[in-house]
Amino acid sequence: MIYTVTLNPSLDYIVAVDDFKLGYTNRTSSELMLPGGKGTNVSIVLKNLGIDSTALGFVAGFTGDEIVRELEETGINTDFIKMKDGISRINLKLSSIDGTEINGQGPDIPKEQLDKLMERLMLLGEGDILVLAGSIPVTMPSDIYEQIMKKLQDKDVTIIVDATKDLLLNVLKYHPFLIKPNHHELGEIFGVELSEWEDVVPYAKKLQEMGAVNVLVSMGGKGGVLLSEDGKVVATKATVSVVKNSVGAGDSSVAGFIAGWLQKKDFDYAFSMAMATGGASAASDYLATKQEVEESLKRVDLKHIAK
Numbered sequence: 001m002i003y004t005v006t007l008n009p010s011l012d013y014i015v016a017v018d019d020f021k022l023g024y025t026n027r028t029s030s031e032l033m034l035p036g037g038k039g040t041n042v043s044i045v046l047k048n049l050g051i052d053s054t055a056l057g058f059v060a061g062f063t064g065d066e067i068v069r070e071l072e073e074t075g076i077n078t079d080f081i082k083m084k085d086g087i088s089r090i091n092l093k094l095s096s097i098d099g100t101e102i103n104g105q106g107p108d109i110p111k112e113q114l115d116k117l118m119e120r121l122m123l124l125g126e127g128d129i130l131v132l133a134g135s136i137p138v139t140m141p142s143d144i145y146e147q148i149m150k151k152l153q154d155k156d157v158t159i160i161v162d163a164t165k166d167l168l169l170n171v172l173k174y175h176p177f178l179i180k181p182n183h184h185e186l187g188e189i190f191g192v193e194l195s196e197w198e199d200v201v202p203y204a205k206k207l208q209e210m211g212a213v214n215v216l217v218s219m220g221g222k223g224g225v226l227l228s229e230d231g232k233v234v235a236t237k238a239t240v241s242v243v244k245n246s247v248g249a250g251d252s253s254v255a256g257f258i259a260g261w262l263q264k265k266d267f268d269y270a271f272s273m274a275m276a277t278g279g280a281s282a283a284s285d286y287l288a289t290k291q292e293v294e295e296s297l298k299r300v301d302l303k304h305i306a307k
Ligand SMILES: Nc1ncnc2c1ncn2[C@@H]1O[C@H](COP(=O)(O)OP(=O)(O)OP(=O)(O)O)[C@@H](O)[C@H]1O
Pocket: 181, 182, 183, 217, 218, 219, 220, 221, 222, 223, 224, 238, 239, 240, 241, 242, 243, 246, 247, 248, 249, 250, 251, 252, 253, 274, 275, 276, 277, 278, 279, 282
């Protein structure tokens, strides 16, 4: 079974504002309210690709209820821990200024609720896939992903981590099967600016040397690069040129990689699916459908490059 963990899920309020002006009352020309959070997006895209998963994490308040309701309506199994206090966050995305967003902090997670999640995760075992994705509520211990991986290290669970900075670096010693920083996040870790495939490779290699089994660096409009455990490096340009809403494109890449890997156990194919799915989501109003992914897959053009 596949499990996604979103410690800090959200409702994403995605609005277009023509001619946005700071300091003025701006009005939207379109708006969407959708369940969000990196792990939940992975679950949604997996479902679109015909793959079941269970979404785990914490929710609170009316926003939390709505997140769960929408996920279940999509046919996703949910097993969130509902907290008595606080509300799940609402993240504001300005789709008309790509990449501009305001993400909330999220509710407090009391220790006993965290213990409940840990107990739930301890039931995972051989053959299960666990996706740990996204930021964590501010009051939660900053080594939480590390704690989870440490506890699961002898259970033969395939773990994928999509996180930034220390949250990511601290798990590498537990050998996550896949990590997916984007090129900005990779550059931030090493204090450099990365913009081309060739720039990315040496730094992705460092993360592999620190313990990551496979490193997928997504690069927005420039596609992405995969360093796989068999020592190969493969890259592709983006599969789409017109972007409608890139929120969740990275999560879609993670879902596409899992789908491709489960289907063929082949890194080139898993990477192709990752890039096709990310591109298809970026080019659509919401997250990619199976048909959009199949179309996008035709435009993947793999290049094997030297390490
Ligand atoms: N502007 C774009 N043009 C074309 N393809 C894109 C664009 N943005 C994203 N993609 C596709 O989606 C993939 C993942 O996007 P990106 O690198 O932006 O991930 P991310 O930063 O983790 O995104 P997010 O946090 O919004 O989920 C890219 O590798 C690319 O295939």
